[in-house]
Amino acid sequence: MFTSVVDWHGLWPDDPESDRSPSAKYDGVQVVFHGEDAQGGRWADYHTVFVHVSKFGDLSRARKLAAYIGGEVLGEPQLGW
Incomplete structure (x- = not known):
């Protein structure tokens, strides 16, 4: 069985307390259906955001x-995109 992945690339709001600026290329949300790894892979009985x-x-x-x-x-933390 395979996992399914849905990605949304966006831009998080500025956070003056953070030492990093938002990044349209790297900010976003990823939903992995039936998986626990950002890179896909092993089947799981749950979903991960x-x-x-x-x-x-x-x-x-x-x-x-x-x-x-x-x-x-x-x-x-995991390595994403």
Whole structure:
């Protein structure tokens, strides 16, 4: 069985407290259906949402974005797109 992936590339709002600027190329959201890896791969019985923040990652910003919609970051950061 294969996982399915839906990507949305966008631009997160400016965050004056962050040391990185938004990036239209690297900011976005990725939904992996029946998977737990940003690169696809292993089948899982659940779905995973990845928040992409900059080329270098920014865990504190990802946490802020997740909290903004009432969620939280679970698991370790992964290499995305």
